Amino acid sequence: MAEGPTSWLQNLGIAIEVFCPVFALVVVILRLYIRFDTKNLGWDDAFICAALALTIGLSVSSIICMKELFIGIHYWEIPQPANPGNGMLWVFITGIIYSPILALAKQSVLIFILRFSGIKNLVRNVVWYTGIVNISLTIATFLAIIFQCTPVEAFWNTSVSGQCINEFALAITSGTLTVLTDIIVIGLPFYIILGLKIDMKKKKGLMGVFALGIIVTLVSIVRLYFVALSFIIVTPDKTFSLGFCVAQIECSLAITTASAPALWPLIRRWLLHHKTTRNEVFYNREYNISHLGRVRASDCPFTRGGCCEPDGQRAQTDGGLLIGPSMHNPDDDWTKSLRLFCVTSPVTNMTDGDSRQKTMVDDG
Structure with a gap:
């Protein structure tokens, strides 16, 4: 890892990269606790654990990127000559780690929805089709990130001649599709809950739990903005920004909000214990x-x-x-x-x- 200057902004970014996955880890531990306690483990828990493991890996690779590429440092404080080769290699690795995380979290929510008894066949089919589209997009994006340059090494090694696809188009397209699938996954539970024969107070409570996913969609839009900005902005001080850290916030929030419905029994238990x-x-x-x-x-x-x-x-x-x-x-x-x-x-x-x-x- 490159040694060089540091700043309050870079330290803040590193703190974000550490705190977010730790918070997500605590949430998943609580989720697994209540699932073990109620003997209700399922494949949705396996998917969320896989997403958490990748999020922890994303944290490590992101911190290395921040150090190697002097993210959070003013350009005039960067030691010269600067060789971005190693940093770009870690950007490549970070992109590969990041690409399946949100899809795994969404797949966990879709599997959770399928565990509802009595949902209409139409809704069940929509869930299945959404899951298939979600997995297909993930595989396509994953392969596109790996093979965006020919040869692959040309992405981080400027001494290797090769051709690369339009990175801007790839980033914006994959980000937009992520937001669209987010909206579908958020909307499905609302439709199901509206059909539940329970009083309005409980219905609003369940809808509020699933509505937390809207926060992830908003963060995804913010990340998309920063990605577009990184290609468009012409200022030499592009490194003095924490837009790079939004991906970690997005992934950790996705895991947290995807776990919220599964945590409902534990939250309810605490509330009832307090109320007694x-x-x-x-x-x-x-x-x-x-x-x-x-x-x-x-x-x-x-x-x-x-x-x-x-x-x-x-x-x-x-x-x-x-x-x-x-x-x-x-x-x-x-x-x-x-x-x-x-x-x-x-x-x-x-x-x-x-x-x-x-x-x-x-x-x-």
């Missing part, structure tokens, strides 16, 4: 012992067995005790779909004598 310390309604259901020593029915109001249900109506036991929502059909497709977002826990079986108790029992 404040709301006495949690302790007048069927009888399980709470962490405060009280006997309660379940993990939350309007639940059965700790999992949210499609309607908000309360049901009564044969003894008249309110135990949670009624369900017209607990095995319908929409109920099964909702359980992707819920933390289920078996309810302890009670005897007839126990089920008719209506007192609240405190420790001691």
